[in-house]
Amino acid sequence: MADRRKFLKQFGASVIAGSAISLQGNASESYVEQRRLLVERKFAAADRISIACIGMGIMGQRNVKTALQVPGVELVGVCDLYKGRLDRSRELFGKDIFITQDYKEILNRKDIDAVIIATSDQWHDKISIDAMKAGKAVYCEKPMVHQLNQGWPVINVQKQTGAILQVGSQRVSSVAYAKAKELYKAGEIGQLNCIEASFDRHTAMGAWQYTMPLDASVDSIAWKKYFKDGNSPAFDPKRFFWWRNYKEYGTGVAGDLFVHLLSGIHFLTDSKGPSRIYATGDLGYWKDGRNVPDIMTGVMEYKACKEHPAFQVLLKVNLASGAEKVESGKVKFYGTEGMIDFGWNDFVLYRNKFSPAPGYGGWDAFDTYPLAMQEKIKADYAKKYTGKSIADFPAIKFSAPDGYDDRLDHFINFFDSVRTKKPVVEDASFGFRAAAPCLACNESYFQGKVMHWDGVLMKLTSWQVEKLTS
Numbered sequence: 001m002a003d004r005r006k007f008l009k010q011f012g013a014s015v016i017a018g019s020a021i022s023l024q025g026n027a028s029e030s031y032v033e034q035r036r037l038l039v040e041r042k043f044a045a046a047d048r049i050s051i052a053c054i055g056m057g058i059m060g061q062r063n064v065k066t067a068l069q070v071p072g073v074e075l076v077g078v079c080d081l082y083k084g085r086l087d088r089s090r091e092l093f094g095k096d097i098f099i100t101q102d103y104k105e106i107l108n109r110k111d112i113d114a115v116i117i118a119t120s121d122q123w124h125d126k127i128s129i130d131a132m133k134a135g136k137a138v139y140c141e142k143p144m145v146h147q148l149n150q151g152w153p154v155i156n157v158q159k160q161t162g163a164i165l166q167v168g169s170q171r172v173s174s175v176a177y178a179k180a181k182e183l184y185k186a187g188e189i190g191q192l193n194c195i196e197a198s199f200d201r202h203t204a205m206g207a208w209q210y211t212m213p214l215d216a217s218v219d220s221i222a223w224k225k226y227f228k229d230g231n232s233p234a235f236d237p238k239r240f241f242w243w244r245n246y247k248e249y250g251t252g253v254a255g256d257l258f259v260h261l262l263s264g265i266h267f268l269t270d271s272k273g274p275s276r277i278y279a280t281g282d283l284g285y286w287k288d289g290r291n292v293p294d295i296m297t298g299v300m301e302y303k304a305c306k307e308h309p310a311f312q313v314l315l316k317v318n319l320a321s322g323a324e325k326v327e328s329g330k331v332k333f334y335g336t337e338g339m340i341d342f343g344w345n346d347f348v349l350y351r352n353k354f355s356p357a358p359g360y361g362g363w364d365a366f367d368t369y370p371l372a373m374q375e376k377i378k379a380d381y382a383k384k385y386t387g388k389s390i391a392d393f394p395a396i397k398f399s400a401p402d403g404y405d406d407r408l409d410h411f412i413n414f415f416d417s418v419r420t421k422k423p424v425v426e427d428a429s430f431g432f433r434a435a436a437p438c439l440a441c442n443e444s445y446f447q448g449k450v451m452h453w454d455g456v457l458m459k460l461t462s463w464q465v466e467k468l469t470s
Contacts, residue, residue, distance in 0.1 A: 048072050049415055053116040054103045054127055056080040056089050058210070059141055060118035063168070064093070067116065067139075067411045076112050079103045081222040082240070084213050101222040103127055107134040114164075114418055117141060120243040121250045122228060125150040132163035137418045139411070142169040142263070143255040143435035144428065148443070151432035151458060158428045166414045166424040167431030171264035173413050174406040176345045179398050180333075181268045183340070183349055188396070190337025190353070192269065195313045197261040197331040199253075200321035207286045207294060207319040208244040212237055238289060245290030247446075251439060252292030253317035254279065258438040261315055261331060263426070264342075266434055268333070270307040273433045273455025274300035279441035285320035294319040298441045315441075338393075345400035351393035357385035432458055 049072060053064045056078050067073055077098030078089045086099040100106060106115060107130055114137035117127050125145045131138045144167045145151050158165045171177050184192070201207060213220070216237040224232045226240060226249075233239075243249040244256055265271065281296035298315040302308065331342040338351040360366045360381060366374060400406075410425070417424040433455055440451040440460070452461040 047419060048074060049113045049418055050074055050076045050111055051114045051116060052077040052079070052098070052106045052109070052112045053118060054079045054106055055117065055119035055123075055141075056085040057118065059168075060116065061085075061089075061092070063116050063118055063139070063141070063407075063411075066405065066407050067415075068093075069408055070411050070415050073415060077106055077109065079106050081225055082213070082216075083220045084215065101225065104130070107131055107136060113137060114139065114415075116168075118168075120226075121146040121255060122248065125154050126228060128154055128165060129157045132157050132161045132165060135161075135163070137164035137414075139166050139168055139414050140431070142167055142431065143251055143259045143438060144431035145435060145439075146251060146255075148436055148439050148460065151428075151436060155428040155432060155458075164414075164417050164421070164424060165428050165431075166410075166417065167426045167428070167434070168407075168410065169260055169263035169426060169431070169434060170406040170410040171260060172267045172426045172430070173410040174264070174345055175400050175404065175409065176342070176347055176398060176406075177264050177267055180340055180342070180347050180349070183396065184268055184333065188337075188349055188351060189333060189335030189339055191309050192311050192333060192335045193309070194311055194334040195265055195332065196334070197265065197313065197329075198316040198318075199257040199261060199329045200316070200318045200323065202319075202321045202323070208242055208290075209286070209288065210241055212241045216241065242288075242290075245286075245288070245292060247292050247442070250292070252442060253281075253294070253296050253319065254298065254438040254441040254445075255435065257317045257329075258296075258298060258315050258441060259435050260329065262313075262437060263430075263434040264331060265313065266430070269302075269311075271302060271455070272305075272307070273302075273458075274313065274437050274453060275303045275455070276301040277437050277440045277444055277451040277453055278449075279444040281445050292442075293445065296441065296445065298438075298444075300437060345404055345406055347398050349396040349398075351395070353390050353393070355390045356388040357381075429458070 051067060051073060052075070053060050057080070060080070064075060064078070068075060075093050075097055077100065078086065079100050079102065080086055081101055083101070086101070089099060090097060098109070106112060115131050117124060117131070117138060117140040119127060121143060124140055124143070128138050128140050145154060218235050221240060223235055224230065226232065239246055239249065244252070250256065266273070277298065277300050279296055279298040281293035283290065283293050284295055286294045295318045296316070300313040300315070302311050302313065304310040329344060333340040337353045338349060341348045341350070360377065366377065369377070413425045416422070436458060437453060440453055443449070444451050454461050
């Protein structure tokens with residue numbers, strides 16, 4: 001991690017000085033060298049980390065593939081309720097890995113050091129708590145919890161056990177966000193006042209209509225184990241394979257996509273969260289049985305505190321956005337002297353300070369006055385503002401190297417904490433502070449209320465929140 005800090009520091013001075021800037025070349029060279037040194041590291045057998053993954057769907061499988069790129073990490077076992085995914089895991093990772101449909105069998109194994117939890121959202125809190133009590137390090141996919149009342153129990157168990165728990169929202173480890181934070185903290189955009197963030201999609205898979213296997217049944221799926229209370233309804237493959245579409249098992253667009261946006265926002269600003277939250281939305285296009293909206297807009301108010309000034313956050317997800325077919329995560333930080341426009345692992349910082357000379361003419365009252373008055377105004381203006389114009393500032397551009405994966409950096413940070421016991425980059429408190437306002441968006445949407453949140457104490461200030469006026 002010292003290499004990473006060196007990498008970020010190398011070009012900081014020239015950036016702040018305001019020279020013509022594109023950071024891509026320097027960043028690529030430094031980062032490639034850092035990655036080469038990392039991959040060549042050797043670990044003794046005692047330093048190797050044995051992992052298992054609970055939930056081998058899309059994120060589980062991809063997380064395992066990413067985790068295994070980290071030197072000194074080996075896969076011991078996997079758990080999934082669908083037998084086909086267990087078979088696929090052996091095809092991908094070896095016929096000798098342990099497979100099970102019961103996550104407790106994973107936690108009972110002494111040869112497993114850490115677990116990746118990539119189940120449907122309703123199981124995140126329960127399995128995380130059980131894993132920490134079993135002495136395992138935990139990498140839990142976002143959102144950390146399914147319901148607002150589940151956050152503190154996870155936090156308390158992490159504190160009681162001293163277990164390593166990192167939430168899987170990788171923007172916290174993104175080199176682009178680290179660099180942008182450095183520039184933001186240096187005052188490059190002045191005082192922050194507004195953030196706009198969206199994560200739109202325009203495909204069936206982007207709207208969670210994932211391919212289902214042809215053998216989906218109670219014979220191939222441990223259906224009863226899917227339900228925490230043990231009471232299972234009639235078998236419905238959509239509720240298992242398309243679980244994100246149902247509030248009983250997932251957290252909708254807010255928990256799945258808003259939380260990515262807020263994680264980056266909180267990392268960059270060091271914020272503990274908003275004070276007021278309101279969301280509106282609709283189920284307008286994907287009427288496939290889901291009971292969560294396919295378009296949602298959230299408005300959040302962040303009060304001034306020692307970490308940051310007051311600012312507003314506007315969040316949007318549209319799963320039927322005709323603008324583009326690929327998923328698009330866009331974030332813009334607006335300040336009094338500039339803005340940061342994020343892509344995925346890149347950004348452009350524009351600087352645009354207010355001029356002390358206000359100007360005259362154009363869309364202005366100047367031309368409505370008599371000519372004599374206009375001449376007097378010109379003369380007065382020349383005396384008052386001569387030499388007070390501000391030169392244009394070049395934009396600052398940053399792009400991570402080709403092939404860069406912030407998820408890999410997130411896992412590198414996680415396993416470094418597992419080995420050294422140093423604090424993780426996204427612990428249970430950070431994870432809950434990112435997830436809770438998103439879950440409050442769901443509460444606001446379904447209840448039609450403004451939600452009041454205390455980001456320091458991590459709780460709703462009152463369930464009797466103010467009624468919305470028509």
